[in-house]
Amino acid sequence: xxxxxxxxxxxxxxxxxxxxxxxxxxxxxxxxxxxxxxxxxxxxxxxxxxxxxxxxxxxxxxxxxxxxxxxxxxxxxxxxxxxxxxxxxxxxxxxxxxxxxxxxxxxxxxxxxxxxxxxxxxxxxxxxxxxxxxxxxxxxxxxxxxxxxxxxxxxxxxxxxxxxxxxxxxxxxxxxxxxxxxxxxxxxxxxxxxxxxxxxxxxxxxxxxxxxxxxxxxxxxxxxxxxxxxxxxxxxxxxxxxxxxxxxxxxxxxxxxxxxxxxxxxxxxxxxxxxxxxxxxxxxxxxxxxxxxxxxxxxxxxxxxxxxxxxxxxxxxxxxxxxxxxxxxxxxxxxxxxxxxxxxxxxxxxxxxxxxxxxxxxxxxxxxxxxxxxxxxxxxxxxxxxxxxxxxxxxxxxxxxxxx
Amino acid sequence: xxxxxxxxxxxxxxxxxxxxxxxxxxxxxxxxxxxxxxxxxxxxxxxxxxxxxxxxxxxxxxxxxxxxxxxxxxxxxxxxxxxxxxxxxxxxxxxxxxxxxxxxxxxxxxxxxxxxxxxxxxxxxxxxxxxxxxxxxxxxxxxxxxxxxxxxxxxxxxxxxxxxxxxxxxxxxxxxxxxxxxxxxxxxxxxxxxxxxxxxxxxxxxxxxxxxxxxxxxxxxxxxxxxxxxxxxxxxxxxxxxxxxxxxxxxxxxxxxxxxxxxxxxxxxxxxxxxxxxxxxxxxxxxxxxxxxxxxxxxxxxxxxxxxxxxxxxxxxxxxxxxxxxxxxxxxxxxxxxxxxxxxxxxxxxxxxxxxxxxxxxxxxxxxxxxxxxxxxxxxxxxxxxxxxxxxxxxxxxxxxxxx
Numbered sequence: 001x002x003x004x005x006x007x008x009x010x011x012x013x014x015x016x017x018x019x020x021x022x023x024x025x026x027x028x029x030x031x032x033x034x035x036x037x038x039x040x041x042x043x044x045x046x047x048x049x050x051x052x053x054x055x056x057x058x059x060x061x062x063x064x065x066x067x068x069x070x071x072x073x074x075x076x077x078x079x080x081x082x083x084x085x086x087x088x089x090x091x092x093x094x095x096x097x098x099x100x101x102x103x104x105x106x107x108x109x110x111x112x113x114x115x116x117x118x119x120x121x122x123x124x125x126x127x128x129x130x131x132x133x134x135x136x137x138x139x140x141x142x143x144x145x146x147x148x149x150x151x152x153x154x155x156x157x158x159x160x161x162x163x164x165x166x167x168x169x170x171x172x173x174x175x176x177x178x179x180x181x182x183x184x185x186x187x188x189x190x191x192x193x194x195x196x197x198x199x200x201x202x203x204x205x206x207x208x209x210x211x212x213x214x215x216x217x218x219x220x221x222x223x224x225x226x227x228x229x230x231x232x233x234x235x236x237x238x239x240x241x242x243x244x245x246x247x248x249x250x251x252x253x254x255x256x257x258x259x260x261x262x263x264x265x266x267x268x269x270x271x272x273x274x275x276x277x278x279x280x281x282x283x284x285x286x287x288x289x290x291x292x293x294x295x296x297x298x299x300x301x302x303x304x305x306x307x308x309x310x311x312x313x314x315x316x317x318x319x320x321x322x323x324x325x326x327x328x329x330x331x332x333x334x335x336x337x338x339x340x341x342x343x344x345x346x347x348x349x350x351x352x353x354x355x356x357x358x359x360x361x362x363x364x365x366x367x368x369x370x371x372x373x374x375x376x377x378x379x380x381x382x383x384x385x386x387x388x389x390x391x392x393x394x395x396x397x398x399x400x401x402x403x404x
Numbered sequence: 405x406x407x408x409x410x411x412x413x414x415x416x417x418x419x420x421x422x423x424x425x426x427x428x429x430x431x432x433x434x435x436x437x438x439x440x441x442x443x444x445x446x447x448x449x450x451x452x453x454x455x456x457x458x459x460x461x462x463x464x465x466x467x468x469x470x471x472x473x474x475x476x477x478x479x480x481x482x483x484x485x486x487x488x489x490x491x492x493x494x495x496x497x498x499x500x501x502x503x504x505x506x507x508x509x510x511x512x513x514x515x516x517x518x519x520x521x522x523x524x525x526x527x528x529x530x531x532x533x534x535x536x537x538x539x540x541x542x543x544x545x546x547x548x549x550x551x552x553x554x555x556x557x558x559x560x561x562x563x564x565x566x567x568x569x570x571x572x573x574x575x576x577x578x579x580x581x582x583x584x585x586x587x588x589x590x591x592x593x594x595x596x597x598x599x600x601x602x603x604x605x606x607x608x609x610x611x612x613x614x615x616x617x618x619x620x621x622x623x624x625x626x627x628x629x630x631x632x633x634x635x636x637x638x639x640x641x642x643x644x645x646x647x648x649x650x651x652x653x654x655x656x657x658x659x660x661x662x663x664x665x666x667x668x669x670x671x672x673x674x675x676x677x678x679x680x681x682x683x684x685x686x687x688x689x690x691x692x693x694x695x696x697x698x699x700x701x702x703x704x705x706x707x708x709x710x711x712x713x714x715x716x717x718x719x720x721x722x723x724x725x726x727x728x729x730x731x732x733x734x735x736x737x738x739x740x741x742x743x744x745x746x747x748x749x750x751x752x753x754x755x756x757x758x759x760x761x762x763x764x765x766x767x768x769x770x771x772x773x774x775x776x777x778x779x780x781x782x783x784x785x786x787x788x789x790x791x792x793x794x795x796x797x798x799x800x801x802x803x804x805x806x807x808x
Contacts, residue, residue: 078513109482109532113525120524120591121517124584128513128788152573153566162557162566162578167737169556171578174566175594180528183598187524187591190579194587198731198785327602333571381602384532 002026003278004088006075006126007096008068009053010035011228012142012211012270016094018218018225019271020278021066028069028088029053030081030097038104038235044374047229047244047366048214059224075122078129085133092278095126095141098184102146102326103234103379105181112180112384119184120191127195135201138281139192140274143207145263145293145336147186149176150329155336158205158289178328179381189289196287203286204277208270209263209293212239213355214362216268227267229362232374238299239264239351239359241375242306246317247363248370252307255377256324258300259331263293263338266349276344291338294348309356325377406430407682408492410479410530411500412472413457414439415632416546416615416674420498422622422629423675424682425470432473432492433457434485434501442508442639448778451633451648451770452618463628479526482533489537496682499530499545502588506550506730507638507783509585516584516788523588524595531599539605542685543596544678547611549667549697549740551590553580554733559740562609562693582732583785593693600691607690608681612674613667613697616643617759618766620672631671633766636778642703643668643755643763645779646710650721651767652774656711659781660728662704663735667697667742670753680748695742698752713760729781 003020007013008029021027031053039045051059057068069088073080075097098119099105105115123141130137148155151174160173172193175186192203214229230236231244242252265273273292282288297305303319310317324330342348349355363370407424411417412433425431435457443449455463461472473492477484479501502523503509509519527545534541552559555578564577576597579590596607618633634640635648646656669677677696686692701709707723714721728734746752753759767774 109528112532113528116524116528116591116595117521120520124513124517124520128516131788151575153568153571153575160566160568160578162564162568164557164564167557171555171557172580174564174575174578176576177594177598180595180598183591183594186594187520187587190581190587190590191520191584194581194584198788384535384602 001091001278002089003092003094004028004030004084004090005094005096006030007098009033010096011230012267013096014056015216015219015227015267016096016271016274017068018060019216020275021060021068022064022218023275028071028090030071030073030075030084032072032074042232042234044232044234044371045369047231047363047369048226049369050226050228051224056225059222063221075125076118078125081125081129082133085129089134090137092138092140092281093126093130094274095123095139097122098142099181101235102179102181103377105179105184106379106381106384108384115181116184116187120187123188124191127191127201130201131195131199135199138278139201139203140277141188141192141203141205143185143189143205143289144182145207145209145291146182147175147177147189147207148173148336149178150332150334151176152333155291157291157337157340158207178326193287196285200285202282202284204282205287205289206273206277206292207289209265210237211265211267211270212237212351213267213359215358216271233377234379239302242303243359243363244370245375246306246310246315247360247367248372250372250375251318251320252303253375253377254299254303254319254321255326256321257330258303258321259298260328261296261298261332261334263291263336264295264297264351265293266351266355268349269294269346272346273341276341276346280344290340291336292341293338295350296334296336305356309353309360313360322377325380327381405495405682406493407496407498408432408434408488408494409498409500410434411502413437414500415634416671417500418460419620419623419631419671420500420675420678421472422464423620424679425464425472426468426622427679432475432494434475434477434479434488436476436478446636446638448636448638448775449773451635451767451773452630453773454630454632455628460629463626467625479529480522482529485529485533486537489533493538494541496542496544496685497530497534498678499527499543501526502546503585505639506583506585507781509583509588510783510785510788512788519585520588520591524591527592528595531595531605534605535599535603539603542682543605543607544681545592545596545607545609547589547593547609547693548586549611549613549695550586551579551581551593551611552577552740553582554736554738555580556737559695561695561741561744562611582730597691600689604689606686606688608686609691609693610677610681610696611693613669614641615669615671615674616641616755617671617763619762620675637781638783643706646707647763647767648774649779650710650714650719651764651771652776654776654779655722655724656707657779657781658703658707658723658725659730660725661734662707662725663702664732665700665702665736665738667695667740668699668701668755669697670755670759672753673698673750676750677745680745680750684748694744695740696745697742699754700738700740709760713757713764717764726781729784731785
């Protein structure tokens with residue numbers, strides 16, 4: 001199968017590209033390196049020292065004999081995207097190429113506008129390109145569990161049967177996203193459903209939970225293949241950050257009460273879920289939704305788990321409850337369904353002691369690279385300003401200006 | 405009350421601005437004349453000869469002694485919008501300033517992207533400007549009944565109480581919009597709900613039905629104040645088009661079976677609804693939704709009504725069923741609630757014989773201006789192309805390029 005991974009230089013995209021390549025598929029990576037540019041903008045870097053993409057791909061080929069084709073450009077640039085389609089002729093497009101940080105989208109107006117324009121236009125372009133160049137191509141698009149918010153009812157996978165005044169219909173699950181980023185994914189979801197309906201496209205919308213871990217069977221083959229490990233306040237995910245905080249003797253930064261409950265999954269399950277979706281494509285005209293996570297945890301539960309793992313390593317760890325910089329329920333009902341990928345054969349890697357130990361060990365191994373100044377949240381939902389003096393949003397502005 | 409009407413040179417915006425001005429409010433109009441530019445792009449014009457905005461406003465002042473302030477610019481340009489807020493200090497912003505044609509958004513990729521970027525960025529800018537300059541300002545935003553699509557259950561006003569697996573919650577009504585334009589309004593709605601939640605803004609989302617008619621008490625004061633009357637395939641609305649077709653001896657162009665049922669309202673009710681929303685603002689933090697229409701009709705019912713009115717005038721009219729250029733249900737359940745504006749005091753002008761006669765009379769009066777070549781649908785949902793040679797989308801491209 002010819003699989004094109006949009007955003008293949010990013011955290012999930014890189015791991016997925018290698019996994020699919022090793023599994024014998026013809027893989028192409030499309031990337032414009034915006035993710036690396038955001039690190040420069042924010043003055044942060046991944047804990048793990050990642051290599052330039054060209055080097056990563058060269059080493060992968062040397063080690064495995066498998067080549068990965070490279071297309072450097074922006075999916076929001078339709079001419080570029082068209083040439084990629086004409087050249088590579090993908091059977092499947094896996095679309096990770098979006099701005100994926102909620103805090104980044106909440107920095108100020110420019111970052112909010114950039115996030116929504118970048119993500120919505122990119123996905124519109126992908127939909128139009130599939131229609132124009134490869135109508136049978138299967139689109140696998142990364143959504144987020146955050147699209148649903150935290151309703152007081154069970155969360156279904158994309159659609160819900162509603163009975164109302166004696167009539168029933170199967171309708172899109174109501175969305176209550178919690179940031180301009182999460183909103184951009186809701187916009188994408190609606191656009192995709194519509195494109196599948198009117199053009200008969202086939203799409204899978206993967207509403208992914210929070211991903212943790214960095215090692216996969218592929219990235220561990222060589223230091224040059226190492227994946228990102230983000231722990232900063234903007235792009236870092238919570239479990240990664242807790243591990244780095246524990247190892248460097250800093251209190252774990254729980255936002256508010258910590259009762260915020262979310263779906264989580266191991267990066268090794270992310271890549272397998274992508275392959276399962278590739279191997280079992282949606283039908284023509286179908287826009288199906290899978291909730292892609294394996295376990296639910298509250299933030300405080302994760303903090304307690306990291307505390308326990310630290311104790312085993314002889315580290316003492318405190319838990320700090322900071323005022324929540326986000327506007328969100330700190331205690332709430334949460335029960336999200338996630339059976340469709342299990343039905344397709346996913347065998348989850350659950351978060352257990354040994355995995356947590358391995359995460360802690362990565363934090364220990366690279367602790368010299370830790371910048372403790374990026375632990376505390378700098379972006380506050382209530383204060384999103386028009387202008388943020390420290391950040392020039394150069395990437396945001398440059399990207400917007402090229403959106404014609 | 406200081407009321408700023410964004411898009412005040414357009415069809416609903418112009419009528420609303422005059423109505424609010426006459427009612428004694430301080431009114432400002434913000435417009436960038438894109439609506440007039442789209443007429444040039446498409447090679448069409450309103451049936452009624454509208455005057456340049458500056459002339460309209462001068463005549464209004466001469467006749468009534470009431471001045472309307474003018475701000476010429478694009479709400480997608482935040483610097484411009486900021487200066488308007490600082491200068492005019494609105495208590496209420498009425499936001500009509502969006503690309504509002506479903507067929508226009510379906511012409512090709514550029515028009516789809518333009519519609520979504522223009523509408524979403526414009527509304528994001530308005531939300532950020534209110535937060536930055538006038539947090540207590542009430543935003544009245546035009547949505548559309550088309551956001552809901554045609555679900556097989558009753559359509560509520562914005563939110564629906566859902567009981568599911570023994571638990572209940574009041575959630576946003578699921579949306580199934582039918583064009584990239586309608587999708588843009590769904591995106592706006594989600595963005596607005598979020599901004600009200602995190603910043604405590606007050607907003608009213610008016611999901612308006614299809615508007616008909618052109619005459620209001622204000623626009624009829626002088627020929628120079630006349631409002632638009634669009635009947636072309638892209639910006640024209642169905643009842644206007646049927647009247648013009650009947651008067652010029654052309655068959656009424658019903659798409660498919662004609663069972664498509666929608667909410668409709670008289671332009672005189674549109675302007676009163678806007679005032680009712682102004683006078684009864686949403687609470688801080690509230691994003692309320694009113695369904696703004698007064699009656700439901702199927703397209704075929706409208707055709708039959710126009711046929712009957714024509715017969716009274718001695719005109720013979722045929723009804724043609726064209727293949728539906730849209731992808732939509734041609735027969736479906738439709739029952740949409742619309743009690744909230746009635747509760748606030750709306751006294752509807754229902755579509756009856758005398759009103760239909762007056763519409764027909766406008767069509768007769770201006771029949772020399774009719775271009776019969778714009779009756780037939782040129783834009784097909786299934787064929788939305790990347791490039792459309794005839795239309796250069798100059799406005800779309802120029803506007804996109806200025807979006808930074």
